[in-house]
Amino acid sequence: MTPPVLSVRDLRVEFVTRRGVLKAIDGISFDIAKGEVLGVVGESGAGKSVTGSAVIGLIDPPGRIAGGEIRLSGTRIDNLPPEELRRVRGKRIGMIFQDPLTSLNPLYRVGEQLVETIQTHTNLSGAAARKRAIDLLAEVGIPAPDRRIDGYPHEFSGGMRQRVVIALALCAEPELIIADEPTTALDVSVQAQIIALLKRLGRERGTAIMLVTHDMGVIAETADRVAVMYSGRIAEIGPVRDVVMNPLHPYARGLMGAIPSLVQDADARLVQIPGSMPRLSAIPPGCPFHPRCPHAWERCTRDRPEPIQRSEHRVACHLYDANDPTAAAHKIHTHAPLEAGIPS
Amino acid sequence: MSSSPTAPTPTGTAAPAQAPLVQAPFVQVKDLRRSFDVSKPWLNRVLEGGEKQYLKAVDGVSFDIAKGETFALVGESGSGKSTVARMVVGLLSPSAGEVTIDGVSMTNAAFSAERQRLRRRIQMIFQDPYASLNPRWGVDRIVAEPIRAFDLIQGEADIRARVGELLTLVGLHPDDGKKYPHEFSGGQRQRIAIARALASNAEFIVCDEPTSALDVSVQAQILNLMRDLQDRFGLTYLFISHNLAVVRHMATRIGVMYLGRIVEISGGRELFAQPKHPYTRMLLDAVPDVGMTGRQRIPVKGEIPNPINPPTGCTFNPRCPFANERCRAEVPPLAEGVACHAVHERRITIPAAA
Numbered sequence: 155m156t157p158p159v160l161s162v163r164d165l166r167v168e169f170v171t172r173r174g175v176l177k178a179i180d181g182i183s184f185d186i187a188k189g190e191v192l193g194v195v196g197e198s199g200a201g202k203s204v205t206g207s208a209v210i211g212l213i214d215p216p217g218r219i220a221g222g223e224i225r226l227s228g229t230r231i232d233n234l235p236p237e238e239l240r241r242v243r244g245k246r247i248g249m250i251f252q253d254p255l256t257s258l259n260p261l262y263r264v265g266e267q268l269v270e271t272i273q274t275h276t277n278l279s280g281a282a283a284r285k286r287a288i289d290l291l292a293e294v295g296i297p298a299p300d301r302r303i304d305g306y307p308h309e310f311s312g313g314m315r316q317r318v319v320i321a322l323a324l325c326a327e328p329e330l331i332i333a334d335e336p337t338t339a340l341d342v343s344v345q346a347q348i349i350a351l352l353k354r355l356g357r358e359r360g361t362a363i364m365l366v367t368h369d370m371g372v373i374a375e376t377a378d379r380v381a382v383m384y385s386g387r388i389a390e391i392g393p394v395r396d397v398v399m400n401p402l403h404p405y406a407r408g409l410m411g412a413i414p415s416l417v418q419d420a421d422a423r424l425v426q427i428p429g430s431m432p433r434l435s436a437i438p439p440g441c442p443f444h445p446r447c448p449h450a451w452e453r454c455t456r457d458r459p460e461p462i463q464r465s466e467h468r469v470a471c472h473l474y475d476a477n478d479p480t481a482a483a484h485k486i487h488t489h490a491p492l493e494a495g496i497p498s
Numbered sequence: 499m500s501s502s503p504t505a506p507t508p509t510g511t512a513a514p515a516q517a518p519l520v521q522a523p524f525v526q527v528k529d530l531r532r533s534f535d536v537s538k539p540w541l542n543r544v545l546e547g548g549e550k551q552y553l554k555a556v557d558g559v560s561f562d563i564a565k566g567e568t569f570a571l572v573g574e575s576g577s578g579k580s581t582v583a584r585m586v587v588g589l590l591s592p593s594a595g596e597v598t599i600d601g602v603s604m605t606n607a608a609f610s611a612e613r614q615r616l617r618r619r620i621q622m623i624f625q626d627p628y629a630s631l632n633p634r635w636g637v638d639r640i641v642a643e644p645i646r647a648f649d650l651i652q653g654e655a656d657i658r659a660r661v662g663e664l665l666t667l668v669g670l671h672p673d674d675g676k677k678y679p680h681e682f683s684g685g686q687r688q689r690i691a692i693a694r695a696l697a698s699n700a701e702f703i704v705c706d707e708p709t710s711a712l713d714v715s716v717q718a719q720i721l722n723l724m725r726d727l728q729d730r731f732g733l734t735y736l737f738i739s740h741n742l743a744v745v746r747h748m749a750t751r752i753g754v755m756y757l758g759r760i761v762e763i764s765g766g767r768e769l770f771a772q773p774k775h776p777y778t779r780m781l782l783d784a785v786p787d788v789g790m791t792g793r794q795r796i797p798v799k800g801e802i803p804n805p806i807n808p809p810t811g812c813t814f815n816p817r818c819p820f821a822n823e824r825c826r827a828e829v830p831p832l833a834e835g836v837a838c839h840a841v842h843e844r845r846i847t848i849p850a851a852a
Contacts, residue, residue: 197713311801341574342740344801346784368713371743371786398788412718414747416770416787423725424718424747430683431713 157228158185159329159362160209165222167201167208167386169434176434178204178217180386183461186330189360191353193377193394195370195409199431200383202366206332208232209364210247211239227329245275248323248361252335254315257322258307264291264318265303268325275326290321294351313344320351327359334366349376370413374398382406385432385442392467402469405443441472449473449484522601523562524734525569525586525702530595532556532581536806553806555581557758558595560832563751565701568728568735570745570766573755574781576805579738582755583706586736587622588613599702618648621695625707627687631679637690638675641665644698664693668723685716692723696731704736709744721747742785746770754778757805757813764835774836774848776818812839820846 167179179201186192194202207213209224211231224232231242243249251257259267268287272278278286284303291299294317307315316336323331333352337345353376356363365377373380374394381391382403390403401407411425429446432438438445444454453472461468462475475481533552537543543550556578563569571579584590586597588604597604599620602612621644624630631640641661644650651657662672668689679687688708695703708724709717721744727733739745745752746766753763754775762775773779780799800817803809812830815821820840830837840846 197715313801341802342742342781343574343784346786349786369786370714370788374788375786409715410788412715413788414718414721414741414743416743416746416782416785420746420766420770424722426719426722427715428719430685430716 156188157225158187159190159227160186160364161223161225161228162205162209163223163225165205165208165224166220167204167213168218168220170216170218173435177220177437178386178434179208180437181222182381182383182386182388183222184381184388184391186362186364188329188362189356190379191356191363191365191377193373193380194364194366194383195368195373195380196383197368197409197431199385199434201386202368202383203334204386205383206249206334206364206366209330210243210249210332212243212249244271244328245326246329248326248328248331250316250319250323250331250333250336252338254312254319254339255307257319258315260307263304263306264310268303268318268322271322271325286325287321290324291318293324294318294321295347296321311344312340313347316340316344316348317351320348320355324355324359328361330362330364331355332364332366335368336365337372338367338369345372352376370398370410382409385437386434387442387470388461388468389443389471390467390469391461392469396465396467402464402467402474403443403471404447404449404473408446441470451480451484453478453480522598524565524600525563525736526596526598527559527561527582527586528596528598530556530559530582530585530597531593532578532585532590533593551806554758554808555805556585556592559753559755559758559760560595561753561760561763563702563734563736565734566728566732567750568737568748570737570739570749570752571755571760572739572742572745572752572781574740574802576757576802577755578758579740579755580706583622583704583736583738587620587704588617589622618644618650618698619701621698621700621703623688623691623695623703623705623708626711627684627691628679628711630691631687633679635678636675637665637677637679637682640679640690641675641693641697644694648698650698660697661693664697665690667696667727668693669719683716684712685719688712688716688720689723692720692727696727700733701731702734702736704738706738707740708737710739710741717744724748742770742782743787754781757802757808759813759837760832761814761838762836763832772848774841775814775838776820776840776846777814780817812837 163183164181165179166181169176169178194205196202208219213219219232223230226246265284265287268290269283272283272286288299288303291303296302296314296317310318337348340348349372352363355361367373377394379392380394380397382389384405390397390401390406397406398410401410408425408427412427414424427446432442440456441454441459444450459470459472461470464474472478473481473484533554536553537550538548542548559582561569571582573579585592592605599616602616603609604613638661641664642657645657645660651660661675665672665674670689709720712720728735737748749766752766752769753760756777762778773782803816809816811826811828815825825839830839833842
């Protein structure tokens with residue numbers, strides 16, 4: 155069996171600060187297969203962007219990878235020397251950031267930036283690289299690419315700029331693309347176009363995509379599988395349809411119910427999770443979600459829940475521990491509406 | 499659109515959105531316009547021979563809000579929805595048009611004394627709770643500011659009691675008043691902003707993207723709180739948002755804006771069950787939604803044009819699949835709740851709610 159394009163095992167990322175070591179990522183494991191889109195969702199501070207940065211080796215000091223393994227098509231990349239990692243980055247892993255304006259150099263024409271990237275990673279001649287750049291712009295849906303290639307980034311609209319950034323990420327035909335909030339800065343109608351583009355690229359080229367976003371709607375329509383992150387850990391991971399329609403982890407359940415949807419009853423109250431995500435400096439012991447969890451019992455304040463396989467989901471919650479005879483007693487499947495007040 | 503399992507509603511009949519009201523509506527916005535001067539500096543114009551340039555941010559917007567209802571304006575960036583909100587509360591003066599709240603004109607100078615009394619009853623909640631609270635003031639002082647400004651309660655002890663009551667109302671603890679804004683999370687800060695808005699016993703609250711800076715679980719808390727407060731105090735909201743799902747959850751009536759104009763205005767349920775304007779349909783089809791995994795979408799065409807140089811006629815015509823010569827020449831009036839020649843001429847059929 156061929157190894158998955160990306161395989162992450164027990165990854166831990168820490169930030170060393172004056173006030174102590176903050177664990178931004180605390181032991182996460184996941185795979186992404188060829189042509190698969192893995193959505194990574196979570197609220198701010200859950201560690202989703204740090205996961206993306208760790209995979210591509212862009213964690214800046216004081217942050218560091220404190221443990222675990224990252225494999226790209228079977229070979230370890232987390233311990234490569236910087237020079238070799240630089241060759242992997244861009245060539246085998248492409249990156250798309252949230253703000254297209256900051257990922258493009260405003261002083262160079264779009265074509266120059268594309269040609270430079272293509273020539274860095276391939277041996278194409280200048281003319282051939284330019285031809286390839288035009289093909290890429292056409293592929294990402296930029297009209298009149300042979301003319302637009304000589305434009306500067308400021309001459310493109312937000313959506314068109316993000317298309318250029320996607321073309322840049324595709325230059326070296328990477329095996330994996332990490333897209334960090336690729337549509338967050340865009341308007342809905344443009345966002346839909348970019349989502350459709352990403353989906354098509356994954357399907358046609360077999361590129362594995364790690365899609366990091368806080369927008370469950372985007373994930374629901376784009377991803378094949380989804381990982382829900384909370385306080386630097388994966389609370390639940392599984393096929394997108396199951397996780398959206400039938401989440402198991404109490405946090406995932408609360409999160410899905412909290413999102414206003416276009417198809418639910420508009421008069422229904424949104425599910426409310428009391429409180430907010432803990433700061434990295436004050437992650438509670440045991441399960442980090444326990445202070446906000448309607449099912450939590452004494453064990454949750456003590457033991458850290460390990461991922462449990464439930465059909466196609468993996469869920470990190472003691473409720474699903476078959477070896478714990480007391481777990482069933484806490485499993486009430488209605489998420490009781492909680493009070494508006496926040497416990498401080 | 500066919501995958502949406504919303505309940506069917508009758509088709510083809512005239513929009514009941516503009517049902518005749520017995521008394522004058524609480525808030526009345528009439529033909530509101532605002533343009534911004536975006537010309538180059540005078541010297542550049544002289545040397546380079548450029549003309550003065552104006553951007554029409556809001557171009558003839560009219561709507562009514564009845565007491566106790568939530569009227570939402572949705573649109574993409576640059577549609578002018580925030581500019582309308584600012585003009586309604588009086589933070590920005592309109593270039594033309596009139597805003598009347600409870601019979602008092604906000605724009606006519608003759609009403610200045612009444613307007614001063616009216617101010618107390620209008621409040622605003624802003625998008626970014628990190629910017630809308632003074633970081634040097636304690637929460638007590640922030641929430642008490644409207645009480646002091648309008649001289650509503652005399653005596654420090656009574657003011658303090660009222661502030662504690664307001665903080666409890668929005669789900670905080672009275673002791674939280676001793677803290678400073680930086681000690682709170684984004685959602686809690688938005689609660690403080692809501693407490694401040696309620697401090698002057700406001701009846702009409704303009705909310706400009708009140709939850710777009712918040713995470714979803716916190717957004718749900720704030721939206722639920724806003725609905726509870728509305729039920730309790732009979733508040734009237736003007737709710738500005740780009741998020742259609744949030745708007746659907748909150749609004750009783752909705753106006754959809756595109757390039758400074760309202761293209762469609764209708765009851766909340768109706769708009770989602772049976773969108774009429776091609777732009778509304780495109781927008782509804784484009785929103786990624788958690789309930790619609792694996793749905794096939796109709797590809798969206800193009801982007802919002804530059805508002806400095808908008809297309810002639812109906813501004814949506816370059817992106818509209820139904821546009822013809824008349825659409826390119828003539829601005830469609832807002833009739834039967836929709837501003838679209840193709841709908842008025844019955845060139846496109848309104849699909850029955852699926």
